[in-house]
Amino acid sequence: MSKAAEQTQTRNLQLLEAFAGTTGEVRVADRKMRMENVDVFYDDNQALFDVNLDLGKNEVLAMIGPSGCGKSTFLRCMNRMNDTIDSCRIEGRFELDGEDIYGPEQDVVLLRARVGMVFQKPNPFPKSIYDNVAYGPRIHGLASNKDELDHIVETSLKRASLWNEVKDRLDAAGTGLSGGQQQRLCIARTIAVSPEIILMDEPCSALDPIATASIEELIDELRQNYSIAIVTHSMQQAARVSQRTAYFHLGRLIELGETKTIFTNPSHELTENYITGRFG
Amino acid sequence: MDKLNLDQHISQRYNEELEDLRTRVLNMGGLVEQQVANGLQALLEFDADLGEIVFNGDFEVNAMEVEIDEACTEILARRQPAASDLRLVMTVIKAISDLERIGDEAEKFGKVAMRLAGSANRPAYYAELRHLGDQVKSVLRDTLDNFARMDAEGALLTAGRDEAIDREYNSLSRLLISHMMEDPREIKSVLEVFWCARALERIGDHANNICEYVVYLVKGKDIRHTSQQRRLAAQKDKQGPTDPA
Numbered sequence: 001m002s003k004a005a006e007q008t009q010t011r012n013l014q015l016l017e018a019f020a021g022t023t024g025e026v027r028v029a030d031r032k033m034r035m036e037n038v039d040v041f042y043d044d045n046q047a048l049f050d051v052n053l054d055l056g057k058n059e060v061l062a063m064i065g066p067s068g069c070g071k072s073t074f075l076r077c078m079n080r081m082n083d084t085i086d087s088c089r090i091e092g093r094f095e096l097d098g099e100d101i102y103g104p105e106q107d108v109v110l111l112r113a114r115v116g117m118v119f120q121k122p123n124p125f126p127k128s129i130y131d132n133v134a135y136g137p138r139i140h141g142l143a144s145n146k147d148e149l150d151h152i153v154e155t156s157l158k159r160a161s162l163w164n165e166v167k168d169r170l171d172a173a174g175t176g177l178s179g180g181q182q183q184r185l186c187i188a189r190t191i192a193v194s195p196e197i198i199l200m201d202e203p204c205s206a207l208d209p210i211a212t213a214s215i216e217e218l219i220d221e222l223r224q225n226y227s228i229a230i231v232t233h234s235m236q237q238a239a240r241v242s243q244r245t246a247y248f249h250l251g252r253l254i255e256l257g258e259t260k261t262i263f264t265n266p267s268h269e270l271t272e273n274y275i276t277g278r279f280g
Numbered sequence: 281m282d283k284l285n286l287d288q289h290i291s292q293r294y295n296e297e298l299e300d301l302r303t304r305v306l307n308m309g310g311l312v313e314q315q316v317a318n319g320l321q322a323l324l325e326f327d328a329d330l331g332e333i334v335f336n337g338d339f340e341v342n343a344m345e346v347e348i349d350e351a352c353t354e355i356l357a358r359r360q361p362a363a364s365d366l367r368l369v370m371t372v373i374k375a376i377s378d379l380e381r382i383g384d385e386a387e388k389f390g391k392v393a394m395r396l397a398g399s400a401n402r403p404a405y406y407a408e409l410r411h412l413g414d415q416v417k418s419v420l421r422d423t424l425d426n427f428a429r430m431d432a433e434g435a436l437l438t439a440g441r442d443e444a445i446d447r448e449y450n451s452l453s454r455l456l457i458s459h460m461m462e463d464p465r466e467i468k469s470v471l472e473v474f475w476c477a478r479a480l481e482r483i484g485d486h487a488n489n490i491c492e493y494v495v496y497l498v499k500g501k502d503i504r505h506t507s508q509q510r511r512l513a514a515q516k517d518k519q520g521p522t523d524p525a
Contacts, residue, residue, distance in 0.1 A: 004288045004295075236360055263362045265500030275362045278288045 008278055015270050016250060023268045024257040028056040028244075032197060032227040033078065033115075038092035040073055040082070047073045051092070051253045053246060055197065060219060060228045062242035062259065064235060066274065069248035071231045075199050078229065079115035080108050096197075113140055116190035120202040122182035124174035124189075129166050132174040132185055133157060136193035152192055159225075160188035161218050180211020187218065198222065200230040204237060216241050235275055239263045247271045284364050284430055284498070294359055298368060301351055305372050305379075308344040309424040312379045312386065315341065316420060316483060319389030320413040323396075323476060324406075331393030334386055341383035348376045364497070371497040375427065378486040382420070385479040385486075392472055403469035404459055405452070409476055412448050416480045416487075419445065423487040423494075432498035439491035440508045445484035452477050 027034075033055040040048040048070045055061055055078075063071040073082070080101065082088045094101045101111055113136065124132050133153045136142075143149035153170070157163040162184040166177070174185050183203060190198055200219075204212040219228060219241045232238050238245050238259065245262040247255045247270070255268040266272045286298045315337050322330035352373050355361060361369055396402070419441050426435040456474050460467045492504050495511075503511050 002292075004285075005290075008285070008288045235362065239362070264366060266363050272363050273288075276365045277290050277294065278285065 008273060012270060012273065015268075016252070019252055019254065022052065022253045023255040023271075026052045026054060026253070026256050028054045028059075030057045031055070032057045032097065034093075034095040034098075035074075035078070036093040036095075038074070038077065038090070038094070040070070040077060040091075041089045042085070043087045047251055049251045053253060053256065055227050055229055056244075057227055058223055058225075059244060060223050060230060060242040062238035062245045063229065063231045063248060064233075064238050064245060064274070065248035065254075067233075068250070070251040071246075071248045072201055074248070075117075075201055075229060075231050078197070078199055079112050079117055081112075081117065083108065110140075113193040114195055115197040115199060116193065116195035117199040117201065118183070118186050118190055118203045121206050122179060122186050124177070124182050124185050126173065126175055128171045129157075129174050129177070129185060130170040133188050133192045136189060140193055142193065156188040156192040157185075159191050159222070160184045161214060161221075162188055178211070180207050180214060183207060183211065183215060184218065187215075187222075191222075195226065197227045197229070200228065200232075202232055203230065205233065212237070235263075247274065249274070284368065286368070297351075297355055297359070298365060301348065301355065301368070301372055304344070304348050304351065305375060306424070306428055308341065308348065308376060308379050309427065311337070311341055311344065312383050313417075313420055313424060315383055315386035316389075317417060319386040319393070320409070320417070322393035323389045324410055324413070326393065326397045326402075328394045328397035331390040331397065334390030335394065338383050338387040338390075341380060345376045345380040348372060364500075367497045367500060371493040375490045375493050378489045382483050382486045385483050388479050389476060392476060396472065401469060403473050404466060405455055405470070405473055408452055408455070409473060409480070412445070412452060412477060412480050415441075415445055415448060416483050419484055420487050423490050426491060426494050430494065430498050432495045435491040435494035435498075436503075436511055439488050439495075439511070442484050442488040443508065445481060449477055449481040449484075 031054045035051060035053045035055075038048055038051040038053075039046065051070075051074060053074075063075065065071050076082045077090055078094065078101075082090065090102065096111075096114065100106070101115075125135060127135070130153055133156050134143075134149055137149060137152045143152055154163065154167075157166065162181060165181060166172075166185075174182065177185060183206075187198075187203075204215050207215065216237065219230070222228060230238075230241065242259045244256065245259045246253055247262065247266075247268070249270050255262065255266060255271045257267070261267075262271065263275060266275065272278075286302065287295045289295050289298075315334055318330055318337075319334045321327065322334055352369050355369055359365070419438060422434070422438045422441075425431070426438055453474065456470050456477070460470050489504075492502075495501060495503050
């Protein structure tokens with residue numbers, strides 16, 4: 001390791017030791033979801049340290065940070081995806097419209113309909129395009145007859161900007177679509193159950209630039225109706241699609257601010273070092 | 281976050297590119313400074329040969345601007361710089377445009393020197409240019425020093441000196457105008473002095489712009505079109521509570 005690299009690494013460790021709370025305003029006035037004093041442990045290892053963060057209505061919040069910084073862990077806590085991991089213990093409070101999502105009365109299936117998730121790798125069911133989208137509305141009983149279901153499928157595919165490409169072959173297998181189309185199908189599937197929040201975990205990392213551009217365009221349109229939290233390793237993507245950006249580092253939420261400010265003049269040195277590609 | 285740490289990127293090549301960019305701007309600044317000094321000397325000493333050297337030297341300044349511009353475009357396209365790196369590239373793009381225009385003003389001195397060297401009639405108040413010239417040279421030198429050291433506080437102080445240059449220019453203009461009114465036959469030759477004084481005042485303005493870019497580069501604050509009093513007050517406020525970073 002070069003001398004400059006060693007210096008920055010030492011400096012980063014000092015900064016982390018001196019860390020005394022997130023830089024920037026973590027709360028928003030028009031909030032959809034509020035996260036308070038969140039600590040997450042995998043067995044004895046602590047993955048998140050006292051994270052406080054709001055997700056606003058009709059906003060795209062980007063979460064960035066080096067691998068292992070806890071951003072995906074945090075995202076998965078937002079719709080209780082981590083419930084399936086036995087070793088995972090979550091402390092703190094997650095409120096959706098003021099309601100504790102980890103409360104005893106919370107129906108997790110219903111929660112995941114309200115807070116949908118799109119994953120890194122497109123994962124359509126091995127079913128037809130139509131059935132992929134109709135699956136959620138069917139199990140949640142959102143349509144009382146075939147016409148209503150048809151309507152939901154069509155609207156969802158239109159909102160996901162996929163309708164024109166697949167309207168003549170709704171019976172074809174979802175898995176037969178291209179990568180970008182599959183990801184939009186997954187987004188349509190998420191939208192079909194009328195969620196309020198969409199969580200996206202690196203939704204474009206398996207896609208080419210053109211498919212990525214159309215997903216990003218879609219994210220911008222979806223913002224009119226939903227709140228979106230997106231985890232991404234592409235800083236350019238965070239800069240393009242989000243209104244606010246959160247920077248995580250080794251389990252701490254280091255800085256949160258307007259995306260414009262984070263990418264031109266961040267306040268915290270750790271954020272600066274990460275987004276400019278200095279040793280971190 | 282006053283230190284830009286240009287040498288600490290993961291990509292060694294990127295470090296070199298940014299450092300190279302900075303060095304090239306400093307070289308261009310050095311050349312422009314030399315052009316202004318030589319131009320003024322040629323002007324004040326009626327030295328046609330030196331005037332010609334300055335006149336021809338502007339091509340080199342222009343070529344440097346084009347080269348640095350290209351390097352900036354390449355960095356933007358290949359690296360998509362962010363935060364302080366982005367501010368550095370933006371600062372360089374703007375600063376070289378001001379440097380190039382300072383070069384153009386120096387070129388004017390060369391031209392006037394060549395023209396006047398052959399004429400027996402020396403315009404009135406010609407020597408007054410020396411004082412204004414010294415002021416401008418000193419401001420330009422400090423501006424380039426501030427850029428080299430990435431010194432925002434220094435840049436703010438240097439920017440404040442533009443007012444003194446403006447005052448000096450205004451009083452010289454008044455003198456020249458009175459003289460032209462008194463003796464209309466000298467209007468043509470006095471106008472030569474007037475244009476040179478105007479060029480010096482413009483150099484001061486360009487230096488002022490570069491100082492503003494240095495503050496933007498280091499602090500991330502855009503102070504263009506704000507008064508000097510406000511700038512200094514903001515600077516004082518900033519020194520109060522410590523930066524969380």
